[in-house]
Amino acid sequence: MTEEEIKLRFITPAIEKMGWDRNTQISMEYKITDGRINLKQNHIKRSEFKKADYLLSYKPNLPLAIIEAKDETHNIRDGIEQAKNYAQMLDVPFAYSSNGSGFIELDLINGTQRQISLDEFPSPSCLWQRYLGYKNLSQKELEIIQEPYFYAQGSKSPRYYQQVAINRAVEAVATGKNRLMLVMATGTGKTYVAFQIIHRLYKSGAKKKILFLADRNILVDQSRDGDFVPFGNKMTKVENRHLDSAYEIYLSLYQQLVGDDESEPFREFSPDFFDLIVIDECHRGSAKEDSQWRKILEYFNSATHIGMTATPKEDKEVSNISYFGEPIYTYSLNQGIDDGFLAPFRVVRIGIDVDLFELRLPKEIFDEYGNEIEDRVYNIKDYDRNIVLTKRTELVAKRITEFLKQNDRFAKTIVFCVDIEHAGRMCEALRNENSDLVAQNADYIVQMTGDITTTPASLEKFIDIDTIYPVIAVTSKLLTTGVDCKTCKVIAIDSNIGSITEFRQIIGRGTRLREDVGKTHFTILDFRGVSRLFAKAEFDGNPVNEQDIRPKENLPAFEKPKEPKNDTPKEPIKKVIIKGVEATIINEQVQIFDENGKLITINLTDFSKQNTKQEFESLEKFINYWNKNDRKNAVINELLNKGILIDELKNQQKFKEMDEFDLICHIAFDAPPRTRRERVENVKKQDFLSKYQNKAREILTILLEKYANSGIGEIENTKILENDPFRNYGGVSEIIDIFGGKDSYLKAIKELEYEIYAA
The missing domain is CATH 3.90.1570.30 (tt1808, chain A)
Known part of the structure; x- marks a missing residue:
């Protein structure tokens, strides 16, 4: 059976x-x-x-x-x-x-x-x-644990890991645990889990006054307008530092409860007012013991505190584990990708010559004001922090643009920069590289930093899946956490990141899946080598609690805490800006986050060869596939979708002059490497052009040169006829008339392509 x-x-x-x-x-x-x-x-x-x-x-x-x-x-x-x-x-x-x-x-x-x-x-x-x-379990504990989830017609049910997280939290609270932490990768529904935990504890009567605490307005608004909607009029968002005791569910920013002016509105409530406090992104905000915001948690000390984060933090100043204890449940990035709930990703590590080698400037180099530059050795940590190489910024912007042109120019992209000033310059460089689309809509590229008043409105449009613009968001720190951008397909990093927590948060901007709108994966363009942090053991697991828990008075002298630093604002670093130093990309490396949670380097040639042979058993079958399709550009796009990394391979010097057709034939089937120039010369030798007269022959000769320089896409795109040197022959319609009409022109192009690939 x-x-x-x-x-x-x-x-x-x-x-x-x-x-x-x-x-x-x-x-x-x-x-x-x-x-x-x-x-x-x-x-x-x-x-x-x-x-x-x-x-x-x-x-x-x-x-x-x-x-x-x-x-x-x-x-x-x-x-x-x-x-x-x-x-x-x-x-x-x-x-x-x-x-x-x-x-x-x-x-x-x-x-x-x-x-x-x-x-x-x-x-x-x-x-x-x-x-x-x-x-x-006692009878009271049992009643709390048996309280059902919130469910309404059409609402979603918890995924398996969400159910585990919710059940563990509810049981922990029911059995008297007052400090607990859930660790869940970005994009796995922490807010939904928080809502269900709060709902079950509230409906069971275990917790009657509840505070949801966050340090960014977007986190509060997303919760209020999203998963928390069923709380209805029992819920309020604290605004204008006004506390109204008439509600039961409170959503608030830290800043609304304790301000920079040393006011402490939270003291309007008694210390036992709240029964439960859920701290979103608990690695931030009140995580530090000496944080001004920690006062809130210390004041409402009798309440149960639940910390939620994708990236628990453990260092000399911050310890989530010391405060909340070991996580009662962890659902990692790798688990989410392996289960198919999070988007997998590819990393392109881009090596720039001035980054990979230390730079010492010659004496004849001056800054943009003609001043002499300090004679010392500079490296990647200096760039855009205290010395600016404008050519390097332009190179990064150009490579980002090339990637988008090769894939999807309307793919939502976040570019992370060193600071606000760097973000401004990067915005300028990207606009110059994408002037055609910026001219169509100025919001194609938008700087989103804390100093710009329109940033909240721009960000709201950026994360809206139904809104096209903005496409490219250029930022420094503002978008590292709490931004629910479900359609982000590209993360470009041009900032020196040493913190595992910050790096994990940045990666989290791309991990959400939305297959219904074509978001199935994302790409990280790494210009600073920060993807090395993937190799650290704590990247995708719980951090080790490295805090020394011995009483401070027992520490040896050299380990005792230092006196607080003077909090007088420092003078902003005056950057040296240099325009005369060239920058060049000298290598690129493609890596994939594999099934074992490791970032592995792939050999582009072997990877593409394997994928090609999965689709085409022999050279003959590939050639037949190529020849039977009239539009070669469509064939190239289809090959890209099959995982054949044509664009990445063409960036390698040895393949730069090869046609896509010859590239595939060479790497997959060991055909002799042929350049586009060799194919053009072969067409000329066959005397194909002699069948056309005068201007028609001249136009086809120009098209051949365009192919030699840029590839088959130039020939197939009729818009090229609008540009120089074709303008010398009139407009598009006049050129087509030279061939005797549109059908005759297209026939000539098809014959030209046949001759190009004839041998």
Whole structure:
């Protein structure tokens, strides 16, 4: 019998016989993950998703058991490892395997395994009582834990990891834990999880006055206008530092409760006013012990504090673990990508000569005002911090633009710069490189930094999936966290980043998936080598608590805290601006975040060869595919979608002069390398042009030269006829008339392409 027959005839009847309700307690073919998007083959090809044959729940939010079924050719134990793995993912205490002859039961709480008959499968109440026996919950605790999720018609249900996070938090609070932390990668729904936790604790009566605390207005507004909407008129956003005790759910910025003017509006409420405080992005804001904002948490000390972050912070000044304790649940970036809930990514590391080698300027180089420059060695840490190489900024802007032109010029892009001044110069360089689109809409490129009053409005448009402009957001620090840009496809980093926390936050700007609008993956353009941070162990795991917990008075003298630094604002660094130093890209390296959570370097040639041969078994089949398609540019785009990295390969010096056709033939099928110039000379030798007279021959000769310089796309695009030197022959219509009409012109172009690829 097949697996389905085993389930139909034996397993389902056995569990229903013991009282499990098919409609409310049994979920069959329960989908756990969506399946990883595989960048190595095709941007939208997913691995097989994980699903459990049966998920048994005592109540909808309290899953108890997983059952994995096997056909009769399998041993009764063959499914137990799979059931165990799924049970661990879902935080389920019991796992079962069956081939129809009975069950293997694995109790994950006490670690025992046994075989039982079909008639001995536990009833819902039996499993529930066994579970409660392990947990030793009081009646009050049990009532809180059993409080259901919020669900309304059409609303979403929690994903498996969200359900685990919510359940663990609710149980921790119910059993008296007052400080706890959830760590969840950016894009995995922390706000939704926070809402469900608050809702269940509020509805159960465990917590009556609740504060949701954040340090950025966009985080508060996104919560209020999004997941928190069901709280309705029970909820308020604190504004103008006015506190109204009539509400039950409060959303607030730190700045609304304690201001820079040393006012402390939070003291209008008594210290025991709030029962629960949820701190969003808890690695920021009040994380430091000496932070002015920490006063809020210390004042409402009796409340339960739940910290939520994608990037818990542990260093000499900040320790989330010391305050909240070890995370009660962690869902990492790698898990999210592997499950198919987050977007995979590719890293392009771009090496610039002045970055890779230390720079010492010759004496004849002066700054833009003609002043002499300090004679010392400069390196990448100096650039745009205290010395500006304008040619380098222009080069970075040009490479970003090239990437967008090769892929999608309307792909939402965030460019991270060293500081606000650098962001302004980068904006200027990008506008000059994209003047055609800026002329169409000035908001194609927008500087989004804290000094610009229109930034909030620009940011709101940038993250709106239905709004085209702005396309490129240029920033320094402002967009590193809390920006829910679901369609961001490119992150360009031209800033020196040493902090793992900041780096993880930046990467998080691109991890959200929106397949319905074409967002299946993203690319990181790394101009500063910061992607080396992927290799650090703490990048995708919980940080090690490195704080020394010994009393400060017992520290040796050299370890004692230093006196506070003078907080007088420093004079801004005066940057030396140099226009005369050239900058050149000397290498590029492409890396992929693989299934094991490692950033691996791929050999572009081998990678593209493998993908080509997956599509075309032989050189002959590829040539036939190429020749049967009239528009070669469309063929090139199709090859790009198949994971053949033509654009990246063409950036390599040895392939720069090759046509896309010859590039594929050479790397995949070992055909001799031929340049576009060689093909042009071959066409001339065959005397193809002699069949055309005068101006027609001259135009085709010019088109051949355009092909030699830029590729086949130049020939196929009729807009090229609007530019020099074709203007010497009149407008587009006049040129087409020279060939005897549009059909004759297109026929000539098709024949020209045939001659180019004839040998």
